[in-house]
Amino acid sequence: MDFILALVLQIIYGIANLALIGLGLAIIFGMMRVINLAHGEFLMLGGYTVVVSTNLSANIWIAMLVLAPVVVGIVGVIVERLLIRFLYGRTVDTLLATWGLSLLLVGLVTAIFGPQTATTISAPIGAIEIGAYASSGYELFLILLTLAVFGAVYAVLRYTKLGLLARGTMQRADIAATLGVSTSRIYMITFGLGSAVAGLAGGVLAPITGVVPTIGATYIAKAFITVISGGTAILAGTAAAASLLGAMNGIVTFLTGPTVGEVALLGAAIILLRLMPSGITGRFFRRSL
């Protein structure tokens, strides 16, 4: 019984992890159909923000939950104004430009902090016990945090004026512009918001994964798979894809080990896309957020 509980908790953590990594990317993709190839590096910047600010003796909670999203959000807005803005409507070029940005960020961070792991941060919550098994309390915190972030994004999109304008722009940018919405500003804000969520994810995952300049590469494969399998609905798509793929990964990993688990994740996603080329929300939950 305890064993099953521990296993289920582990699988749920896997799902939450995928959802958290993918959400920032999904916000940007759902809004502007832009896949940000520098997403992994935004996560990496979030991690470095936490490392640097805790080294400057900031409280780790403030560093993870406030500083990381704010700093990366600002970076996102700057990137949007200097780079992405010129490429709207040129989807392929946007991909390429963000890929260039990703290389540039890796290079800059390597030049500043060196190629090795920066000072490791330990997780601020210790282990908890489930019967005979010990489970990480921090992972439990991450599950709750993921739920909270999803709730917050839902609330912003559903109940605020900004959310209304954003949803309008998402559905028909031209009509929204005709009605007097500054779509350019909406895009800027969304890109900033998506980056902030990425920064938050990178920040809170830093204690688990450690921080190296090339850490982005380990995140992006999972993030891309989740977002593409999910389709264009930001929250429902990410949640559905993360649940499906995370559960798959968790079960296969439990049965055979982590190497095959990741391959199963990819295989499942490719078969899924063969059946539903525009993702889960292209077929189901079409009207969801």
Add this chain to the structure above:
Amino acid sequence: MRQRRENIALVALGIVGLVVMLGGPHVLQLFTIINLTTAIGLAVLALSLGLVWGHGGILCFGQTAFFGTGAYVYAVAAQSFGGTTGAALLAIAAAAAVAAILGYFMFYGRISDVYLGVITLTVTLIFFNLLRRTSGPEYKIGSALLGGFNGTTAPPLTLPWDSNAVLFPQQVFYVAMGALIIAYFGCVWLSRSHFGRVCVAIRENEIRAELLGYDARLYKLGLFTVGGGLAGLAGILIANGIGRVTPDLFNLSYAAQAIIWVIVGGRGTLIGPVLGAFTIFWLTSWLGTQSHFNINIVLGIVMILFVLLLPRGVVPALIDLVDRWTRRKMNQRERMRARRRTGRRAMQQAE
């Protein structure tokens, strides 16, 4: 007119290639020869991406998946078989097969090009993660240990008829350069064939091509498979150039560089990516010696600048320039002739 000029350029290119191939080992030092073999491997990879992306419009961000597959299959098979000819053929076939399987899911699922790029990139990254974890003694194929992060040794090529006659680096260079030349002209031939022209039609307007009765999925799959096999060949060459295959062949850096070669050289041409690969290879090796510069910074800036300012690449821009210049020349001549004609007529009328 244009076709004729293109043919002249191709002949000149072939001669330059042959001169480099035959003359190189006599002039250059051994170290340079080995380095150049690596660069040629990368150039073949660039060529394969130029064919798939530039010519067929298939946005493949993970051409390295087939490249790495080719290298690994070659290394593993060569260690197990003894001779390398069978290993090389098997490597190309395996890379093409991986491309065909992946391509089936993508093209028959009618996945849009943005998704396609991201999925192919994901595939190569997953291969990277997978092979990095193969360090234990249980990961053994034939007599070859996969070796995890450190990779496994790639035996140098041997003569097809004598598996004990191991080729020297100079001879491997001949093989590599010969392979590049054959691959390049093969691609030129393919792009001028019926198949290649249909691929261009699909790139330009997929719906129109389908309405004309061509099955776009099948043509794309065919081109993608050929590109995969070519990338596998590149993998064999790089395995020979470096002497080892490591998971790094699948990593983001190679994948990004392949894209950069094509962007810098030019989409839609075949020579552009090849020249791009040589240039960027030279640039990165030079930067490697200047330790105060991080290569990623330079590559990132190059990529962003080209996308923003010269999205079509260097070679198409140059061709445009030459075209415009010759057209102006021709117009000038035409105008002169016309002026002379009217002048003569005016004189006749005056008489």
